[in-house]
Amino acid sequence: MRTRLSVCARKRRHASEQDAIAAAILANIVLRPYRCERCGQFHLTSRTKGKRPLPGTVVAAPASID
Template identity: 50%
Template sequence: MKTSPGICQKKRRFATREAADAAALAADVTLRTYKCALCHSYHLTSRTKGLRPPRGLG
């Protein structure tokens, strides 16, 4: 997923995929995790096409 610099700056950043997946699973809507090519952190998105589902905790 390609993220523009303006969007990247507005999104919450997660240091690990596990932390992002935990936030995605706790959300009230379906969210997916992806690694940002700009900041190299993980972000969440509501777009689901082509992205893998969040990993379960445990």
């Protein structure tokens, strides 16, 4: 999906994927980096469904229903 210009303008830009990964690991929520088609730099997204977690992040296991 292509990032809208208004969304790109609001998001923080990271010059490299390594910088974006470092910022994602430090965040309080699960984030993933992606290269923006608009600006060519990296942004972070919270849309992680079906994606592997980044190294160094802890993902909580879903609660079991008894």
